Amino acid sequence: MGREEPDIPEARLIPEATVARLPLYYRALLQVADQAIDTVSSEQLAELAGVNAAKVRKDLSYLGSYGTRGVGYDVDQLVREVSRELGLTRDWPVAILGLGNLGRALANYRGFSARGFRIVALVDADPAKVGERVGDLTIEPVDGLRAIVDERRVAIGVIATPADSAQAVADRLVAAGVRAILNFAPAVVVVPPEVSLRKVDLATELQILSFYQQHGRRARDGAGV
Amino acid sequence: MGREEPDIPEARLIPEATVARLPLYYRALLQVADQAIDTVSSEQLAELAGVNAAKVRKDLSYLGSYGTRGVGYDVDQLVREVSRELGLTRDWPVAILGLGNLGRALANYRGFSARGFRIVALVDADPAKVGERVGDLTIEPVDGLRAIVDERRVAIGVIATPADSAQAVADRLVAAGVRAILNFAPAVVVVPPEVSLRKVDLATELQILSFYQQHGRRARDGAGV
DNA sequence: AGACGCTTGTGACCGCGTGCACAAGCGCGG
DNA sequence: CCGCGCTTGTGCACGCGGTCACAAGCGTCT
Incomplete structure (x- = not known):
């Protein structure tokens, strides 16, 4: 390590x-x-x-x-x-990238704002979605990402796109100056050393559970790489 | 350990x-x-x-x-x-408990079914939600849980309820015979030793990211208890 | 003031997980 | 048939993390 x-x-x-x-x-x-x-x-x-x-x-x-x-x-x-x-005494503006089912749920999820993480932007590559309101924000195009990050001081990017767009979106985030990324897409994302990256993969979690069921062992709480 | x-x-x-x-x-x-x-x-x-x-x-x-x-x-x-x-050669019927924003997103999420985890039941305690269709399933009341688990051979329960209902739902799942649980609720859930439990907490992930940002360190991929 | 009970803070040990580095072994080409 | 290159499989050593157990220290009661 x-x-x-x-x-x-x-x-x-x-x-x-x-x-x-x-x-x-x-x-x-x-x-x-x-x-x-x-x-x-x-x-x-x-x-x-x-x-x-x-x-x-x-x-x-x-x-x-x-x-x-x-x-x-x-x-x-x-x-x-x-x-x-x-760092909860500071403000950490969050942008959500990709507004499929998961992205929308995250946008509406109270657990985020409840703990002081303010969602300040919703971004999607699909022109059909741009302009649509979700909660009290409007979906914006990816081209505006850099400006959005600058203006609203976005500190954390949440990737909720399909797997094949994840790396591209991450690259854009990094280029725009975002140094912390939470990735929900089931894909490996590579970022420069100065950027923090964590991932949450729902399918992986289920697979770990099925492994332990299959083997009659018991899964412990933790997650892992 | x-x-x-x-x-x-x-x-x-x-x-x-x-x-x-x-x-x-x-x-x-x-x-x-x-x-x-x-x-x-x-x-x-x-x-x-x-x-x-x-x-x-x-x-x-x-x-x-x-x-x-x-x-x-x-x-x-x-x-x-x-x-x-x-264990992906077997069938692992999944039940989703709690159909707020997150539960609905999970119910529609392709990442689950894509990897062979079939969602077979949607359960919510709120009578107002019961009967509503989500995807191609209908939301059912919690009282029917035991029967649902028996009939549809539910192997994995996904808890997407608010934090204060999580333990009660987990208890019902265990009582109904489910031995693997994935918990999305931001609450500590205790289960008997023979039951596997994993948890995913979105707010926790963001907090870990903000810690590392705050300290100028870099968060590595893994998650942990 | 002194003794006792309770809880923190930490020194010590132990085991898992990681990464290195190399031997073992397969296949191909001459 | 022999040698060479490539890749696996693993022995080994090291460091992080977890747990135990205890000394240090605070407060209270007599």
Whole structure:
């Protein structure tokens, strides 16, 4: 696995596995905060996040020492700390590329905006779709992508196109200056080293499940490359 | 990480990380087969699947020795072997639970049926939705779930409900005999040990991306718990 | 003030997964 | 029939991640 140079002054480099769990803790913390509870133990958080308590403590210790021995963690402080770390205090304008079934669902999905990711543009290559309204946005042509990204400060591109357009769209996004991409298309997409890329493939998930069913084994939660 | 008893006679237990990559190889192999190419090297497969060649060889070696030194892998044979291993030669009837935006998109998504996962039921708790047609299926009430699972041999349940209904729906699925669940709801779902569970959380993915943007680091492909 | 209970933070160990590098082996050409 | 080139299959070493178990430390009660 490629290690990166320690070009960040930050002393404590948070492990990738921990980063992947921070959103779980964040969700759990919001639940707790909702109940007006002001202190949680690693045990309780572990329960809510569906992980092991020791892991919770070690993960949180990478953020700094925000717990009190004998007491637990201050919920408000931890929420602030985790959301700061996850970058949720900033604004991350999102563009959705490709408005087939999946793209439309994502455009309407509350889970995005709910957590502070604002969808600011819907883009599709099909002229027949351009101009159509979805939610409270209008579908725009791909040619305008660069201008859209510039003007609306698009930070994250979500690819929901068919597999064979995915790479082309990714290239356009990168050319327009987008440095973070979430790919839903069932295709391998290659981006330059400075661009972050994550992928979600629905068919892959089902295939992993069927593998384990077939073999009488049990699939564990995680996903993987 | 929980190890399971070796209750399968199969000598070679395929590592979880390899299982997660088999769908990638499968997709790559289909691409190659489409071009009427009958032999591929691990190098080529690696390129198409977006992984390292050594990893491809090691992964494929878990399935058995289906390559020829100096030549490569026979595409047809490998396609057969991988699909057999993934259980794609069987029928895996899928039920979708919850028909909001996401559920409807999944119901219409071609990526599912394309790879042999047949959607056989759409279920929603909202009486207002029951009876409505989506694609060529009709939304049915949750009360009928057990009967539906029995009659249509549902093997995989896809949860696309709001977070607060996810656990209840999962419990019903398990009670009805479903042993594999794919959860799209942003909630922790607990199931008995004999049930496979994987999760996909869209908001989590975005949060991971924003973390890396925030820190000037680069997110790698994988996902994780 | 001192002791006790509870919870954090972390040192240590262990196992999986990764990548390198090479030996084994197949096929072709001379 | 022998040698050469190419590609697989794998032994090995290393590092990340997970878990245990315990010391450190806070608060409370007597």
